[in-house]
Amino acid sequence: MQKPSIFNWPLRSIFWPPTLIAKQLTSVLYFKNLVGWNKFPSWLLKYSYNTLPVAAGAIGMGCIGFPAHPAWEVTTACNLRCIHCHARSDKPARDELTTNEGKRLIDEFAKVSEFRMLVYTGGEPLMRPDLFELLHHSKRASLTNVIATNGTLITEDVAFKLKDAGVIAAAVGLDSTQPDVHNYIRQRNDAFERAMRGIHALKKAGILLQINIAAMKYNLSELEDLIELANNEGAGIGLMYQLLPVGRGSNIEEETLKTEENRWLMETLARKQRDISTIFEPVAGPQYWPYLMQQNGKSNGIWLKLAEHVFHGCAAGRGFVYIKANGDVWPCPFVPVNAGNVRDAPFEEIWRQSEVFANLRNRENTLKGGCGECKYRKICGGCRGRALAYYGDYLAEDPSCFLHLDR
Numbered sequence: 001m002q003k004p005s006i007f008n009w010p011l012r013s014i015f016w017p018p019t020l021i022a023k024q025l026t027s028v029l030y031f032k033n034l035v036g037w038n039k040f041p042s043w044l045l046k047y048s049y050n051t052l053p054v055a056a057g058a059i060g061m062g063c064i065g066f067p068a069h070p071a072w073e074v075t076t077a078c079n080l081r082c083i084h085c086h087a088r089s090d091k092p093a094r095d096e097l098t099t100n101e102g103k104r105l106i107d108e109f110a111k112v113s114e115f116r117m118l119v120y121t122g123g124e125p126l127m128r129p130d131l132f133e134l135l136h137h138s139k140r141a142s143l144t145n146v147i148a149t150n151g152t153l154i155t156e157d158v159a160f161k162l163k164d165a166g167v168i169a170a171a172v173g174l175d176s177t178q179p180d181v182h183n184y185i186r187q188r189n190d191a192f193e194r195a196m197r198g199i200h201a202l203k204k205a206g207i208l209l210q211i212n213i214a215a216m217k218y219n220l221s222e223l224e225d226l227i228e229l230a231n232n233e234g235a236g237i238g239l240m241y242q243l244l245p246v247g248r249g250s251n252i253e254e255e256t257l258k259t260e261e262n263r264w265l266m267e268t269l270a271r272k273q274r275d276i277s278t279i280f281e282p283v284a285g286p287q288y289w290p291y292l293m294q295q296n297g298k299s300n301g302i303w304l305k306l307a308e309h310v311f312h313g314c315a316a317g318r319g320f321v322y323i324k325a326n327g328d329v330w331p332c333p334f335v336p337v338n339a340g341n342v343r344d345a346p347f348e349e350i351w352r353q354s355e356v357f358a359n360l361r362n363r364e365n366t367l368k369g370g371c372g373e374c375k376y377r378k379i380c381g382g383c384r385g386r387a388l389a390y391y392g393d394y395l396a397e398d399p400s401c402f403l404h405l406d407r
Helices: 011-015 019-035 040-046 048-060 099-111 131-140 156-164 179-186 191-204 220-232 247-255 259-273 288-295 301-310 347-353 355-361 369-373 384-391
Strands: 069-073 117-121 144-149 167-173 208-215 237-242 279-283 320-323
Touching: 019 048, 019 288, 019 301, 040 048, 048 144, 048 167, 048 208, 069 099, 099 131, 099 347, 117 131, 131 144, 156 167, 156 191, 167 191, 167 237, 179 191, 191 208, 208 220, 220 237, 220 259, 237 259, 259 279, 259 288, 288 301, 347 355
Parallel strands: 069 117, 069 320, 117 144, 144 167, 167 208, 208 237, 237 279
Antiparallel strands: none
C-alpha cells in the first residue's frame, strides 16, 4: 500500500494559518476527554497525519478541522437508486455545469481564503465523464480533493487514477453489514459486494478511507456492527448521517429517527467511540457535543466557553456550502434553500453576501423556538435541515432535539 505523504499536501491546506493545527489539536483533545477515547493513541499514530486535510468539514461536527469547505454535486447521474438519496439521483441533468464552467468554479473556490478542501459528490461523481480533468484542475489550484462515492465503480485501476488526480480521501457509503439489506437500500443486487471491492481498492492505492452511514429505522439494530466494520476496515473517519425526509428520503419519512432514537444514537456513538480507532462524528445530530458535555458535568463556565471555540454544531452555511450540479448554491444538501447561482454571480459574492448564509452565521440572533433560547446554540444550533423539513423554516427549532428533556 502506498503511504500518503505530507510533502504532497498543498502548503495552504495544512500550515496556513499556523494556528490551524493548534485548533485542530485542541478540538480533538477536548473530544477525547469528553468521550473517554481509549483508542486515541491508535488514531493519532495511524490516521491523524492524513485526516488533517480531510477533516476540513469538521468545523460543523466539532472535531479535528476548522477550515470551511465546499461540496460540489458534479452530476445528478448515478448507477444506483438509493431509497434515502437526498438528490433523487438518476440521469445527468440537462443544465449541469460544463467542464469550463466547472474549472471556473474551482478557480473561484481557490480564491476563498478559508477553503482548503473540495468534496466531489453527486449523484455518483464517477459517472461524470470529465471528472478526472476536474480533479486535476483542483489539484493544480492547491485544493485537496475528497470524493464521496457509493464505491461500486471503483476498481484498483480507478483507485490509483484517483490517487494521481489528488484525491486524498474517499467517503464510501455503507448502510448495512448484511448484503441483502444494503442492496435493498441501494436498489442493486451487487451493491454491497462492489462497495467492498471499492473500499479495498482505495486502501491499496493509499487513499484515506471514510465510511458514511445513513442511520434509519431500517438499519438501527445493526449500527453498532457498522461502526465495528468501519473500524475493522481501517477507516480513519466515520460519519453517522441521520435520514432526513428530503429527496427520495421524503418517501420513507416514517424511517427517520425521532427524539428518543436521536438520543440513543448519540449515546451509542459515545459508547462505541471509546474502544475504536476510527473517529466517528454525527451529521444531522449536532446535539452530540452538548450531550457529551452534560454527561461529563462540563456544560457550564469555562468548559462551555472552551466548547464554543471548538464545537460548532450544524455546519449549514457556516463551515459548509453545497453547490448543485446546475450551479445553485445551498447551505447544505439537506437545506435546499437557494442562495444564488454561480452562473449569475461570482461564488465568493454569494458565499459572503447572501442573506441565507448571514442568517445561519448569526444564529445567536436568528434561530427560533427552543434552539433560539438554548445556551448551546453556538455549539449545536439544531439541525437546520430537519427544521426545514418539518416546519418549512430553516431557522425553526430542531424537532428531534432531546437536550431540553435533560434541563
